[in-house]
Amino acid sequence: xxxxxxxxxxxxxxxxxxxxxxxxxxxxxxxxxxxxxxxxxxxxxxxxxxxxxxxxxxxxxxxxxxxxxxxxxxxxxxxxxxxxxxxxxxxxxxxxxxxxxxxxxxxx
Amino acid sequence: xxxxxxxxxxxxxxxxxxxxxxxxxxxxxxxxxxxxxxxxxxxxxxxxxxxxxxxxxxxxxxxxxxxxxxxxxxxxxxxxxxxxxxxxxxxxxxxxxxxxxxxxxxxxxxxxxxxxxxxxxx
Numbered sequence: 763x764x765x766x767x768x769x770x771x772x773x774x775x776x777x778x779x780x781x782x783x784x785x786x787x788x789x790x791x792x793x794x795x796x797x798x799x800x801x802x803x804x805x806x807x808x809x810x811x812x813x814x815x816x817x818x819x820x821x822x823x824x825x826x827x828x829x830x831x832x833x834x835x836x837x838x839x840x841x842x843x844x845x846x847x848x849x850x851x852x853x854x855x856x857x858x859x860x861x862x863x864x865x866x867x868x869x870x
Numbered sequence: 871x872x873x874x875x876x877x878x879x880x881x882x883x884x885x886x887x888x889x890x891x892x893x894x895x896x897x898x899x900x901x902x903x904x905x906x907x908x909x910x911x912x913x914x915x916x917x918x919x920x921x922x923x924x925x926x927x928x929x930x931x932x933x934x935x936x937x938x939x940x941x942x943x944x945x946x947x948x949x950x951x952x953x954x955x956x957x958x959x960x961x962x963x964x965x966x967x968x969x970x971x972x973x974x975x976x977x978x979x980x981x982x983x984x985x986x987x988x989x990x991x992x
Contacts, residue, residue: 812978854977
């Protein structure tokens with residue numbers, strides 16, 4: 763099973779700042795099958811990025827994904843008030859899938 | 871419009887069984903992979919399992935903690951996905967989400983239901 767470790771656990775930033783979230787895999791993951799989600803309290807998660815860097819239609823372009831192999835990054839270029847939430851990475855596969863434990867982006 | 875709505879969540883005793891349903895609309899159920907994901911109170915997301923489409927053999931895969939206890943199935947005539955849960959444990963307490971993925975991504979979950987709560991407690 764691929765284990766995904768996200769860091770940091772919590773990121774305290776102010777609106778307008780840049781957020782950099784890391785997702786490290788225990789073994790190499792195909793970039794085609796790495797996704798990022800945003801979850802706000804009381805809501806279902808929302809897919810932001812798939813294929814490591816492909817933004818879902820309607821997701822603002824301040825969100826970008828990058829990386830390959832075992833190291834992936836979600837970057838939010840300038841935080842808006844609605845971006846404060848928990849973010850999860852996920853690796854998908856033909857027979858299984860795993861999520862990272864999440865990074866909380868909170869207002870400083 | 872593509873829509874997923876789960877139902878069937880309840881309070882059940884350890885060792886008991888429960889069947890969750892996911893009503894789907896806006897697409898042909900047999901043509902897509904469907905997934906169940908859960909989230910324990912205050913915790914992160916956990917993939918439960920998936921049911922592949924008819925192109926990929928309609929087979930299922932499950933996470934280790936639920937293998938042998940949970941079964942995913944569907945009824946194409948009613949456009950409903952199911953999660954049959956048996957031998958429930960307290961650690962199965964969670965919100966259960968039904969999801970559909972972006973085609974050909976093996977699980978980038980684009981469409982989510984609102985979730986249904988399952989509580990396993992004596």
